[in-house]
Amino acid sequence: MKNFKLNSFTKTLNIFHIRHVVLLLLLFAMTTACDKEDAPIPEEEQILIDPLKEKEEEEEEKEEETPQPPTQNDINQVDTAVSNFMTKHGVPGAALAVSVNEKMVYTKGFGLSNTNTNKATEADDVFRIASISKTFTATAIMKLVEEGKLALSDKVFGPGGVLGSDFGSATLTTNEMNITVDHLLIHSSGGWGVSTGGDPMDFEQQLDANSFIEYIFNNWDLQNAPGTTYSYSNYGYWLLARIIERVSQETFEAYISTMLTPTGATSFKTTTFREEDREPNEVEYYASAQENHWIYTMAPRRDGDGGVVISTPDLLRFICAIDGRNGRQDLISTPTQGFMAEPSEFSILGRGFGVWEQENLLFFTGSLPGTRTWFYLNPQNGVTAVIALNSRGNSSEFDNDLNTLVYNLVKDASIPWQTDLDLF
Template identity: 35%
Template sequence: MEASESTPAYSVRARMTIGARPCERRQPFMIRDIGREVVELIKDASDVVGRLMRDTERYLAVAVVIRRLVENFMTRHGVPGVSLAIAYKGRLVFSKGYGFADTATQEPVTTKHLFRIASLSKPITAVAIFRLLQERRLSPNLGEGWVPALRLDEKVFGQGSILGTTFGTPPANSDIDQITVQHLLENTSGWTNNPSDIMFDPARINDTQDDLIAWMVANRPLAHKPPGTYHVYLNFGYLVLGRVIEARSGMRYADYVRQAVLTACGISDMHIAGNTLADRRPNEVRYYPGPGSASDPYGILVRRMDAHGGWIASPTDLVRFLVRVDGLPTLPDILSPALIQTMVTPTSANLPPATPGGTTTPANYAKGWAVHSSVAAGQDNYWHAGDLAGTAAFFVRTTDNYCFAFLANSRDDASDTKLDQMRTDMDELWWDIKKGVERGRNPDRVWPTGTLL
């Protein structure tokens, strides 16, 4: 029984003696109070049971729709196992694993299994950069006071820049010394993947991260000058951003991300992946080549990809991350509204023309997130997709209060056509789930209550 003004906070035994003769009893009063508590308890239990019955009914209805769509996807693309999670208004309303984490042992996928998330690592790196933008530090320059730990317009390479000459001095007139943090975030540095994406170049298989950066600075000229002219998707740019984070935080990249981003989102089981099967964590899935594919999921240097493609996670933790950077009034975000708006503002740079002098098209990319360039910042969905040999991943934050994450332990990559179709189907899967579950009804009336993330 709770204490109140009419119910002093001392024991029942004391109430029988304090301020009264020992023979005076207050039993009728106590029985009446206990009876009231029992009635309230029964009422509360009835509410709980009713809510559980309603949620069970909703969950089963939702599960039937999702299972059909997911199993169709798995069959079409020969995927052994997938896992997904859905949040609505900041609450986890559905999460489930399908198929096998390990086909040899028939270990089923659960919601706790970790998957490589490939390029979904880029939004995580972007948020870490914005956490540094949000930090205030005392400037070493007298009179400046407290200043951001990082700025978007700061130069990255060359004398007086963030990384200085750690990776060599940029060649004269190369414009590499004009590349800023924003250029790297927006994939507008001017570097391209021609003749190859250096992160997957067999000739550089034994290079460290530092070796790769030093080689690019010294040997690969910018294809588009000045920086900021065109958008070209570039894994290497996010590798460099990982080193920017290290230079400004004074910590290893993964350690800073854990401290400043993951812990702030309530996440404790995300890690940088290993390269080989022997590196597989106890709760990590096994990865498989797609049907008819010669790709080797354990022949790629995932650990070296840390800031652009190196993390492993569960879908539940990915939606935990999304709901803390969604700019929606459901749960407190780990970035200010102004910084979130800046982060998802589309780049002003377009894709380069297919032929010299040809027309350009919008990049549909912001700072670590895919967006629609035609939509005002913050008024659009934002998302990212990624894949590696043995891995396919997708997540999205929508303007109508949803966050969705989907991970698979295989990639349908026997041909470019098959891979493109898998990427399209992975994007469309969420919209098919949403349409199939809602069927034009109010989302508040079709999803289970869920748990607060």
């Protein structure tokens, strides 16, 4: 019986002891937890949960990971060729722009834009481009044709002609009334060119457009029937500019400026060939003693035939929009571009492009007192080169050397163009 009671007490004591131990353990656990909550957070843990610090580190890592865009490197092979040409022919300044597959890979100014102030030529300085203006004019005409607003077979003059027949005292001949838009594009109007009586563009500068056309009809007869012979005619392209104005109901300059909007070209304008009309970043022009007086006295009427002022990068933007390739937005369809690039039955000139079939090249050039311009477009390798000079030189070798220079730029496969670059 005693053993039973002792055993019962022991059991009771054991139970009490166990309960006491459990209670002490619980109190210890709670105390430890409170101490842990009150303990300071280690410094490294504070850094990890600092949102501002974390964001700064992420941005730093992002900056380190973002690759820097490539920049243009000088190409000694190109720079030497341009500089040697300029030195040989006494050209003060030049600007060059080159594209490969419609990406501008090289653009640079050379020499001086103004010899009096020793101002260096910048890559985006603007130049008169003379007859390369005709490529803009031809493109605008073909765009109007694509839009159904004009037909190449449309007569220019006479009843029903685009420009009509109301030219004061002028009486139009049958040949004059048979001239079509396409005849003007391919220089086959029958006259009004250097080889057919001379270039009338700088005569009677005081006359407005309508009076000037009247003057031409009364004083410059066609030498041939339209569509039978070739005679390069500035007047013909000036007439095309008047057609663009009549059909679009805008000035030539306004229409072309709007047309160029998708290309990103912003420096386009037409000049009046007066010194006060120069742009702030327009180069000065230099000519021989015999030609110097013409620099600021040419007829202000000249626009679609030779009056465009533009930078070489913007000229390149325009050419890349009519070259038939699909790297940049086009201004005209590929079939239209192909049609423009076909030589006519009378000459190597198509409609806004010259065609060197043996070399598979498209080109056009411009020349006025104080100005020489040239471009080649190589459809095979996608290289296009544009150069503008502020002098056209006096040497008989000048044009041949310039032709060779630009030809090599689009043909020489050894030139290390940076094809990962696009300066557009």
